[in-house]
Amino acid sequence: xxxxxHLAAGGGHAVAEGLVGLxxxxxxxxxxxPALVVSSVDHSAALRVARWWRSLGxxxxxxxxxxxxSFDAAEVVELALGxxxxxxxxxxxxxxxxxxxxxxxxxxxxxxxxxxxxxDATACAGRIPLPSGWSxxxxxxxxxxxxxxxxxxxTSTSSPWRVREPALEPELAVAPMVxxxxxxxxxxxxxxxxxxxxxxxxxxLRRELPLxxxxxxxxxxxxxxxxxxxxxxxxxxxxxxxxRRLDDLGLAVGSGSACANDSGEPSHxxxxxxxxxxxxxxxxxxVTAADPALDQAVDQFLLTFPDVVRSVRTxxxxx
Amino acid sequence: MTEPDANPFExxxxxxASVPTPDVWLDERGARCPAPVIALARAAFTRPAGTVVAVMxxxxxxxxxxxxxxxxxxxxxxxxxxxxxxxEGMAYVVRTGAAE
Numbered sequence: 518x519x520x521x522x523h524l525a526a527g528g529g530h531a532v533a534e535g536l537v538g539l540x541x542x543x544x545x546x547x548x549x550x551p552a553l554v555v556s557s558v559d560h561s562a563a564l565r566v567a568r569w570w571r572s573l574g575x576x577x578x579x580x581x582x583x584x585x586x587s588f589d590a591a592e593v594v595e596l597a598l599g600x601x602x603x604x605x606x607x608x609x610x611x612x613x614x615x616x617x618x619x620x621x622x623x624x625x626x627x628x629x630x631x632x633x634x635x636x637d638a639t640a641c642a643g644r645i646p647l648p649s650g651w652s653x654x655x656x657x658x659x660x661x662x663x664x665x666x667x668x669x670x671x672t673s674t675s676s677p678w679r680v681r682e683p684a685l686e687p688e689l690a691v692a693p694m695v696x697x698x699x700x701x702x703x704x705x706x707x708x709x710x711x712x713x714x715x716x717x718x719x720x721x722l723r724r725e726l727p728l729x730x731x732x733x734x735x736x737x738x739x740x741x742x743x744x745x746x747x748x749x750x751x752x753x754x755x756x757x758x759x760x761r762r763l764d765d766l767g768l769a770v771g772s773g774s775a776c777a778n779d780s781g782e783p784s785h786x787x788x789x790x791x792x793x794x795x796x797x798x799x800x801x802x803x804v805t806a807a808d809p810a811l812d813q814a815v816d817q818f819l820l821t822f823p824d825v826v827r828s829v830r831t832x833x834x835x836x
Numbered sequence: 837m838t839e840p841d842a843n844p845f846e847x848x849x850x851x852x853a854s855v856p857t858p859d860v861w862l863d864e865r866g867a868r869c870p871a872p873v874i875a876l877a878r879a880a881f882t883r884p885a886g887t888v889v890a891v892m893x894x895x896x897x898x899x900x901x902x903x904x905x906x907x908x909x910x911x912x913x914x915x916x917x918x919x920x921x922x923x924e925g926m927a928y929v930v931r932t933g934a935a936e
Contacts, residue, residue, distance in 0.1 A: 732908060752908060753874050775869055775897045783869075783897040793904035794897050795870040833870060836877045 519654070521678070524694070525668030528639030528657025529562035532606070535635040535653040535670050535678065536566045539604040540575075542677035543633065551633075552576040552600035556588045556608060556618075557789035560637055563606045564785065576600060585738040586614045586790045590622035597632040605634045609647070612640030612660075613773055613786040613799060614737030615719075615746030624650035633677055639668075641743055643704045644712065652676035662807040663700035664693040703806050711804045716744035718802060718815045723747065729823040736792035745803075748773065750787070751796035751826045753835030759798055762825045768818055771799040796826070855915040855929050858890035859883075865925045869897035872928075873905050880911065880932040887932045890917060894925035902928040909933060 525531035536553070543551040555567045557579055571577040578596045580588045588608075597605045605627060609620045624634055628650050636651035643661025647654065653676055658667035672678040704711070719742075727733045732752035751759065756774025763770050773784025774797040783794035800818070805811055862879055864872035872893040879889050891902060899916075906913040910933035917927040 734904065734908060750904075752905065753870050753877065755868075755870055775895070781896070783900055788900040791900070791904060791907065793901055793908070795873060795901045833874060835870075835874055836881055 519671045520674040521672035523670040525670055527666050527668045531655035531668035531670040532560045532562040532637055533566050535655045538678040539633050541681050542679035543602055546677055547602055550575040552603040554578045554597050554603055554605040556580040558582050558586050558611050558786045559606050559608055582789055586611050586616040590619035593623050594626045602631045605632050607634050607636050609638045610641040610743045614748050615742040616738045617741045621648040624648055643701050653678050658697035661701045661704040662803050663697035667693050667697045704804050712744040715802045719747045730826050734793040746801050748799040750793035754796035754826050754829040756797045758829045759825055766821055773797045852917055855917050856888050858888045858929055860889045861920050862891045864891055864893045869895050872898045873901050885932055885934050890927040890929045892919045892925055892927045906930055
């Protein structure tokens with residue numbers, strides 16, 4: 518049962534505050550610092566908390582993923598229970614490649630144990646149903662087509678989560694909160710229809726793009742995935758050039774390529790899966806209410822992307 | 837009780853010994869992604885299958901994208917070696933597959 522709602526300055530902030538609040542709350546209630554269990558494709562904010570916890574000399578376990586980016590529920594549960602008191606970051610779906618995780622299994626098996634969970638729903642809250650049984654839940658308004666910079670942390674009555682000092686108090690204006698609430702209402706109103714529609718559009722892109730572009734990697738689970746997320750990587754092309762050319766043509770996309778990121782590092786998610794990180798483009802389809810021209814945008818992407826990749830490859834001197 | 841992770845950033849020197857000696861060394865340490873992968877592909881396509889090619893690179897994407905290239909192109913990823921001259925970066929070693 519959720520009994521606490523805390524606002525954060527974004528999904529990453531909510532994830533970090535959720536994990537740190539659980540770790541510190543459990544430590545305060547027990548003798549020893551709890552272990553932290555994360556997966557290699559977790560939100561970068563979760564992995565930053567893991568590095569910090571490790572740097573303090575506390576136990577951290579990282580679960581690896583398979584080639585579609587999915588972790589094994591049994592492995593997570595075994596690691597968590599074998600660690601004694603622990604905090605487990607449980608991703609509901611991966612925001613970069615769309616793969617759905619066996620989160621419900623993990624939550625169910627850890628219920629009533631010494632392991633407390635943060636459900637990371639930052640990629641999909643609003644778009645898909647949320648399982649119950651978490652100690653804390655992190656969400657981000659962008660996942661339901663709301664404004665950037667609005668994160669939500671829910672905590673349950675049985676959760677050891679506690680506000681750390683200084684307390685979570687981002688400077689939040691009222692307008693984005695109202696916009697986030699309105700966007701959530703709109704998404705929930707037509708979720709089933711939108712999801713079926715988006716699932717079909719992404720299925721079409723997954724099927725047709727490799728026929729139009731040689732040497733294309735399409736990572737992630739083709740079936741067990743979020744309806745509206747697609748990522749593709751083109752060999753012999755750089756992500757930054759592809760993103761810029763698509764942007765010039767009016768198509769906004771993200772990228773997990775090193776050259777297209779401020780950090781200069783390739784996507785840790787793609788790297789953990791063994792997927793190609795270069796030439797990477799990520800599409801997150803909005804709901805039809807947020808973009809009535811969604812179908813046309815997908816048509817245009819299918820028409821444009823092959824030419825963009827060809828021209829970037831020529832520029833790069835691809836074989 | 838499982839052991840906590842080893843530090844993933846600590847180089848595991850012991851596995852260098854199992855990587856075969858390369859036939860060809862490519863120096864792509866001045867290049868950014870995707871140039872090291874393009875250089876590897878060009879080298880692979882002009883040499884017989886089974887050639888062991890080492891690509892020396894500094895770009896952080898090379899460590900992921902060279903194994904991914906192997907998967908996409910039917911080559912075998914053999915592992916990493918220190919650069920031949922002991923300089924900066926890493927050498928990623930590949931056994932080429934059947935010509936494309």
